Amino acid sequence: MHTTTAQSDTPAPARSLIGRADGAFNFLLSAVSSVWIFAIMVVICADILMRNLFNAPISGVVEFIALSVPVIVFLQMPNAVCERRLVRAELVIAPLETSRPRVAAIFNFVFTIVGAVLFWKILVWAWPDFVKAFQSGEYAGMQGAYTIPVWPFKLTLIIGTAFALLQLVKLAVFNAATIVRGEPAAAGAKDVSPSVGILIAAIFIAAALGFIAFMFYGNLRPVEVGIYSLASMLVLVLLGMPIAFVLMSLSYLGIWIIRSGEFMAINTLGLAASSGVASYEFGVIPLFIMMGLVLEKADVGRDAFAVAASLLRKVRGGLGMATVFANAIFACIVGSSVASAAVFSRIAAPAMVTHGYTKGFALGCVAGSSVLGMLIPPSLLLIIYGLVAEVSVGRLFIAAVIPGLILSMSFALMIYGMTWLTPKLIGSTRAAEDIEPASWSEILTKLAPIVLLVVAVVGGIYGGIFTPTEAAAVGAAFAFVIALVKKRIDWTSFKSIIVETGFVSAAILFLIVAANLYTRQVALTGIPGKVADWVMAAGLDMSGFLAVYFIILLFLGMILDSVSIMLIMLPIMMPILDVLDGNKIWFGIVTVVAIEIGLLTPPFGLSVYVVKGVLPKNYASLSTIFIGAIPFVVCMVLVTILLMTFPILSLWLLRF
Numbered sequence: 162m163h164t165t166t167a168q169s170d171t172p173a174p175a176r177s178l179i180g181r182a183d184g185a186f187n188f189l190l191s192a193v194s195s196v197w198i199f200a201i202m203v204v205i206c207a208d209i210l211m212r213n214l215f216n217a218p219i220s221g222v223v224e225f226i227a228l229s230v231p232v233i234v235f236l237q238m239p240n241a242v243c244e245r246r247l248v249r250a251e252l253v254i255a256p257l258e259t260s261r262p263r264v265a266a267i268f269n270f271v272f273t274i275v276g277a278v279l280f281w282k283i284l285v286w287a288w289p290d291f292v293k294a295f296q297s298g299e300y301a302g303m304q305g306a307y308t309i310p311v312w313p314f315k316l317t318l319i320i321g322t323a324f325a326l327l328q329l330v331k332l333a334v335f336n337a338a339t340i341v342r343g344e345p346a347a348a349g350a351k352d353v354s355p356s357v358g359i360l361i362a363a364i365f366i367a368a369a370l371g372f373i374a375f376m377f378y379g380n381l382r383p384v385e386v387g388i389y390s391l392a393s394m395l396v397l398v399l400l401g402m403p404i405a406f407v408l409m410s411l412s413y414l415g416i417w418i419i420r421s422g423e424f425m426a427i428n429t430l431g432l433a434a435s436s437g438v439a440s441y442e443f444g445v446i447p448l449f450i451m452m453g454l455v456l457e458k459a460d461v462g463r464d465a466f467a468v469a470a471s472l473l474r475k476v477r478g479g480l481g482m483a484t485v486f487a488n489a490i491f492a493c494i495v496g497s498s499v500a501s502a503a504v505f506s507r508i509a510a511p512a513m514v515t516h517g518y519t520k521g522f523a524l525g526c527v528a529g530s531s532v533l534g535m536l537i538p539p540s541l542l543l544i545i546y547g548l549v550a551e552v553s554v555g556r557l558f559i560a561a562v563i564p565g566l567i568l569s570m571s572f573a574l575m576i577y578g579m580t581w582l583t584p585k586l587i588g589s590t591r592a593a594e595d596i597e598p599a600s601w602s603e604i605l606t607k608l609a610p611i612v613l614l615v616v617a618v619v620g621g622i623y624g625g626i627f628t629p630t631e632a633a634a635v636g637a638a639f640a641f642v643i644a645l646v647k648k649r650i651d652w653t654s655f656k657s658i659i660v661e662t663g664f665v666s667a668a669i670l671f672l673i674v675a676a677n678l679y680t681r682q683v684a685l686t687g688i689p690g691k692v693a694d695w696v697m698a699a700g701l702d703m704s705g706f707l708a709v710y711f712i713i714l715l716f717l718g719m720i721l722d723s724v725s726i727m728l729i730m731l732p733i734m735m736p737i738l739d740v741l742d743g744n745k746i747w748f749g750i751v752t753v754v755a756i757e758i759g760l761l762t763p764p765f766g767l768s769v770y771v772v773k774g775v776l777p778k779n780y781a782s783l784s785t786i787f788i789g790a791i792p793f794v795v796c797m798v799l800v801t802i803l804l805m806t807f808p809i810l811s812l813w814l815l816r817f
Contacts, residue, residue, distance in 0.1 A: 184243075187328070190321060191240035194233050195663030198447045201226055205444075205634035209627070220307040226444040226630070228301060228314040231435055233447065234674065235321030237667030242276070242328040246664050247403035248672055250720055252764050254401025263358040266339035267365055272402045273336060275410050277329040279430070282413070283322050286431025291315040318435065376418055383419045387686025390415045394729075404725045408675035409433075412682035419685045429681055437677030438670050441630060445544055445554070447666035448633035453495040453541075454658045454665075455640035456614075459649045462504035464607035465490040470512065471599035478587065480516055481526050481576040484509040488530040489569045490608075492537035493615045494636070498723075498760055502531035502768040506775040519588035520781045525789020528768045530572055532757040532797065535723060537565035538619055539636075542723055542756070544629065545669070546749045549676070549731050553746075554629040555622045560746045560811045564754065567810065568800050575796050586792075610643045669724055676728035689736035696737055703741050707805050710734060711755050718759015722767055726756050747804075750811040754801045761790040761797075 204222055212218040241247055257265035293299070294315050300308040340358050353361070376389060390411045397407045409430065417426035456462075466487035473479035473486075487509065488501050495501065505527045513523035535542040538558035547554035579587055599607075618636040621627035627635060644650035650658075683689065696706055710730075717726045730752075738748055760768040769786045804810055 183327075187239045187243055187324065190236045190324060191660065191663055194236035194321075194667065195659045197229060197233050197236070198451060198662055198666060199659055201229060201444055202448055202451065202634045202637045205448075205631055206638050209631060209635065221302050221309050223441045224301040224309050227439050227441045228309065228311065230438045230440070230443045230447075230670065231674075232314050232317045232321070233663070234438065234667050234670045235318045235325070235434070237663050238280075238321050238325035238671070239328045241664060241667050241671075242325055242332065244664070246668055247405060248668050248722060248725060249401050249403045250398050250722075250765065251401065252720060253399055257401075261352050263340055263352045263355070264361060266336040267358060267362040268400055268402075270333055270336035270340065270362065271365060271369065272406060273329045273333040276403065276406045277326055277333060279406065279409050279413070280322050280326040280329060282427050282430055283434045284319065284326065286427050287315065287319050287322060287435065290431065290435065291319055315435070322434075373414065376414060381418070383686045384688055384691050386415050386418050387683065387688040390682070390686075391688075398725075399720060404721070405671050405675035408672075408679040408729070412675075412678045415682045416685060419682075430678055433674055433678040433681070437674040440548075442548055442554075442628075443670065443673070445630040445633045446541070446669060447662060448630065448637050449539060449541055449544065450497075450665050450669075451658065451662040452618075452633065452637040452640045453497050453500050454661055455637065455644050455650070456491075456494055457500050457504055458654055458658060459640065459644035459647050461494065461611060461643070462487065462491045462501070463508050465611065466505065466508050466512075468599060468604050468607050470596055471604070474596040474598065476577070478576045478580040480509070480513045480518065481522070481587070482573045484513070484526050485530040485533075485569055485572045485576070488533045489537055489565070490611060492534040492540075492565070493619070494539075494611060494640075495534060497541055498531045498534040498757065498768055499771050501534040502528055502771040503775050505531065506772045510772075510776075517588050519586065519789075521785045521789035522587045523789070524772055524776075524781055524786045525791070525793065526576070528761055528766075528772045528786055529790045529793025529796075531768045531771075532760055532793075533565065533569060533572075535757050535760075536561055536568060536750075536753055538562065539622075539629075539632070540753065541669075542727065542753050543749065545673070545724060546727060546731070546752065547629075549673070549728065550735060550745055550749060552749065556746055556815060557749055558619060558622060559814050560750050561753075562814055563810050564750050564800070564804055567803070568754070568797070571796050571800055572793065575792055579792065610646075614639050614643065672724055672728060676732075679728070680732040683732040689733050692733060693737045693740045697740065703743060704805075706737060706741060707751070711801065711805070714752070714755040715758060715762070718756060718765070719762050720765050721759070722765070723756045723759065726759065727752065744808060744812065746815065747808040747811045751801065751804050754797065754804060758794055758797045758801070761787075761794050763787050766790075 204219070204225065208219040208222045254265055254268060257268070291312060295312040299311045301311055302308040340362055341355055352358075372393060376386065379385075381389070394407050394411050397411075398404055413426050413430055416429055417423050420426065466483060469483035469486040469490070470480055473483045476482065484505060488505060491501055491504065506524070510520075510523045510527050513526065514520055518526075534540070538561050540558070540561060543557045543561060544554050546552075547557050576587075614636060617639055618627075618632045621632045621635065622629055641650070699705075701709070713730070714726065717730070721729075735745075738745065760766060763769075763783075766783075766787060769783060769790060772786055773781070773783055
């Protein structure tokens with residue numbers, strides 16, 4: 162008996178050279194995308210200085226950024242695909258990749274094929290669009306004042322799309338080989354045999370083709386197409402397909418069926434890819450992400466916790482409250498729950514455990530209070546809501562101030578109450594008086610950069626000095642200054658920040674591109690109108706609608722990330738809100754708080770997973786952290802109900 166190895170016409174050294182060249186080019190595109198974001202920050206800051214100091218604004222900044230955002234997304238796609246940075250639910254696929262690699266490869270093979278088809282369709286639409294722009298001399302700007310040729314931006318989008326397609330094809334080939342050959346499973350796990358793997362693949366592909374055939378030949382009404390699409394969307398998301406691929410593929414299929422032809426589907430897909438995020442306002446997302454990453458590197462969170470711990474050292478449960486207030490301060494400048502969870506897992510949790518708190522409560526406190534990052538402005542989730550719902554981001558920020566304070570104080574009061582009512586759950590009820598008190602000069606030194614940044618960013622928006630995009634650019638630049646002054650950043654960390662900014666930004670913006678296509682498909686199905694009719698026929702008022710909406714968000718929060726939930730639900734819910742004459746600003750605050758509960762609930766619980774990932778191996782189990790976060794979940798549910806019942810809590814500051 163002997164075995165044979167598949168041979169290739171390409172010699173091994175050449176294959177290695179090709180692989181290295183492929184990886185280098187992917188990294189080059191990713192680096193260009195990331196540096197492009199930094200360049201946008203520089204251009205906006207230069208425009209602000211020229212405008213205010215010399216009354217000579219730089220022409221074409223708005224148009225340049227609007228054209229740049231789609232390019233930033235698609236240049237990042239080849240490396241994002243290779244590094245598996247596209248957002249997806251790991252609930253099913255991650256365990257399979259460890260214990261049943263061949264079964265996981267079956268799903269991943271189908272997912273990559275779907276992605277490859279989508280990128281191919283984008284190329285089919287984008288190439289003629291590029292040729293037309295090149296031949297006609299299409300430009301953005303004002304004739305006689307300034308013009309920016311459009312074709313270079315369209316060409317770079319094509320380059321990114323083409324190489325992302327190549328990476329997806331390579332992954333499909335790799336997964337197909339895994340189905341046939343298999344690969345080692347985790348210790349103690351046993352994968353299925355090749356014949357069983359091929360059989361499962363055949364059944365899965367046959368089921369997918371059968372569903373498509375049913376959709377095309379089932380003589381379905383548009384609303385039925387929408388319902389089946391939503392149901393299959395949930396199944397594919399649970400199986401682990403990248404959420405953007407799910408939204409795009411099913412929306413593409415739905416538009417094709419509803420319009421009885423592919424022309425409208427491919428045209429809508431192309432428009433979503435090229436113009437779905439082609440807006441100056443969308444430049445705010447990568448800039449705020451960059452600001453948050455820089456401040457995380459600058460140890461601003463550590464300074465905030467040190468100050469809060471010093472001030473609350475004589476209070477029962479003081480370190481827990483310090484974690485809450487440090488998270489609130491950190492949220493004022495970062496706007497990301499995930500960043501907060503990662504930072505305070507390293508800072509607050511060890512300090513709490515050292516002072517006698519149980520691991521469960523300490524880690525649950527870190528995870529629970531991290532949700533403040535998505536509510537207290539500037540919040541990335543509020544920015545996305547504002548862009549999708551087409552409401553003022555600045556007004557959303559103002560509306561979030563009081564709810565953010567209420568949630569922070571609720572967490573603190575809950576911790577203090579637990580020290581008396583359930584001391585065993587906390588572990589330590591004594592004050593941490595051994596912590597060295599900080600002098601006022603130390604407090605001012607540590608908080609001054611934070612206060613100045615908040616005034617510059619949030620105050621600039623409130624005062625009408627900056628647009629949100631300008632405020633994000635100023636904040637990112639100021640964050641770099643803080644990091645340099647504190648000597649917390651060098652060339653290596655600078656490069657890592659820039660690269661990570663590109664990855665995270667592309668993942669979120671690509672989701673929004675997919676949601677743009679999904680929104681158009683939802684509108685064609687008529688589902689929002691049907692749901693609105695059902696709400697009215699059932700006699701549901703705003704309270705009844707909110708109750709149903711809240712339950713849906715809680716369920717989705719168990720399996721999806723916050724951004725995906727928002728992008729999936731808003732196209733369906735906003736028309737109903739209009740029918741019920743609800744306020745979009747208030748609804749946005751309620752939506753963000755309700756969605757953030759999902760960060761703490763199993764099985765997805767992103768903040769809990771982030772905390773677990775940062776901790777040393779075997780430090781604490783996921784179940785321990787989830788149990789520790791339960792009091793914070795209960796508190797958030799009560800605050801959400803309070804905000805639903807009293808809209809004035811969100812809208813009061815808007816009166817001034």
